[in-house]
Amino acid sequence: MVERIEDLNLPAAVVARLIKEALPPSANVSKEARAAIARAASVFVIYLTASSTAVARKKNHKAITAQHILEALDQLEFESFVAPLNEDLENYRKVIKEKKDSKASSKKDDTMEVDDAEPEQDDE
Amino acid sequence: MLYVNGDSIIDIDDDAKNGIDKGQKLSEDQLEIFWPNVQLEVKNIKQVDAKTQVLPLARIKKIMKLDENAKMIAAEAPLLFAKAAEIFIQELTLRAWIHTQGNKRRTLQKSDIATAISKCDQFDFLIDIVPREETSKPARKESDIPKPSSSSTDQVHYYFQLAQQQALQGTSQSTVAHTATTPQNIILTTGNTTTSSSPVVGNIQSTQPIQFLQQVVTSTGEITHVPITITPNQLNLLRMGLGNGANTSPAQQVIIPTIQTQQAPIVQVTSNQQPNTSNIYLGTNQHQQQSLHEDKNKNIANQFRRNC
Numbered sequence: 344m345v346e347r348i349e350d351l352n353l354p355a356a357v358v359a360r361l362i363k364e365a366l367p368p369s370a371n372v373s374k375e376a377r378a379a380i381a382r383a384a385s386v387f388v389i390y391l392t393a394s395s396t397a398v399a400r401k402k403n404h405k406a407i408t409a410q411h412i413l414e415a416l417d418q419l420e421f422e423s424f425v426a427p428l429n430e431d432l433e434n435y436r437k438v439i440k441e442k443k444d445s446k447a448s449s450k451k452d453d454t455m456e457v458d459d460a461e462p463e464q465d466d467e
Numbered sequence: 468m469l470y471v472n473g474d475s476i477i478d479i480d481d482d483a484k485n486g487i488d489k490g491q492k493l494s495e496d497q498l499e500i501f502w503p504n505v506q507l508e509v510k511n512i513k514q515v516d517a518k519t520q521v522l523p524l525a526r527i528k529k530i531m532k533l534d535e536n537a538k539m540i541a542a543e544a545p546l547l548f549a550k551a552a553e554i555f556i557q558e559l560t561l562r563a564w565i566h567t568q569g570n571k572r573r574t575l576q577k578s579d580i581a582t583a584i585s586k587c588d589q590f591d592f593l594i595d596i597v598p599r600e601e602t603s604k605p606a607r608k609e610s611d612i613p614k615p616s617s618s619s620t621d622q623v624h625y626y627f628q629l630a631q632q633q634a635l636q637g638t639s640q641s642t643v644a645h646t647a648t649t650p651q652n653i654i655l656t657t658g659n660t661t662t663s664s665s666p667v668v669g670n671i672q673s674t675q676p677i678q679f680l681q682q683v684v685t686s687t688g689e690i691t692h693v694p695i696t697i698t699p700n701q702l703n704l705l706r707m708g709l710g711n712g713a714n715t716s717p718a719q720q721v722i723i724p725t726i727q728t729q730q731a732p733i734v735q736v737t738s739n740q741q742p743n744t745s746n747i748y749l750g751t752n753q754h755q756q757q758s759l760h761e762d763k764n765k766n767i768a769n770q771f772r773r774n775c
Contacts, residue, residue: 365557371574379597396536406539
């Protein structure tokens, strides 16, 4: 599954860009700080996954859906995230729908694609 | 960037069209197909670009799959996670930046992140992920350790229990009938734990003699208080004797004469019962000390929370 520990880090370039976006242009960020934030973000993903699965389990759902994630965020006191994420989700769904409309011939699944439990397949 | 690209392409596209209008000198057919294709490609890149701005979904999915329970993940989930992680990174950065500015620096340091994490409930789960700097760690330890060692007698809480109460609690069977009028012995019980030893060790090093207050029940049922003074040396002896007694032979006794007031009682340390002697139990209450420590920690935690 995970060959190297670096596989669990989020790409440094993206993290660095996100950090820069958040700060005023004159700000500098030490290397250590960047690494720490990237690590924190990875842990955040794990943390949120754990609580999302817990939410899904409670409802006897097998797959983690957007709803579970939003609920988990609420539980973890990250409720401020919910509104922007909802917006993003709507955008995403719109894009997907447009794609589907344009590709009208190929697929007919319109709710959501659920990946099966084969991690090897989804990796990269 | 993209805008510029788009403009330049449109320009070239116009050129191409002009070329077609002017005549068919070159292989216009190819050009005709070529430029719209490029334009389309660029347009596609625009869309893809908007997507690559977020964190890589495959990577996020990989991280998610570390959780054994996360077997099935909706297609939307990694996207939401990516966005959530993005917001998270920026929020954490901003909170850390507040501390950078507070320290009049212009470079965000790891310590700022650690501070931001420690000051906010939301980020509690990161406390071990981004540990505080070495400079602050010893400072914290210092505040914890010296307190007991530098403490004078009032830091250690001794609770005197009457033998009768002890008997009621089932911990001792000593018969105490008319004991108390002339107390001869004090039995010092510490329980079997050694955790309480550290504060006392500190006391031994201090030169002050230790004052105990002894509660004595007289035959009429009144409770009187008799002060007892134990010198550090005597306490040390007591401690040694107790340590041995608790660990090896419970019947061991250490008898130390105290420089005492009128009655000149003998301090006797034992974990065994002394039938037919008047016993007064003197126990260190570790729970009390522990709860004191907990209170202290809670206060610290609350302080952090308030700053969040």
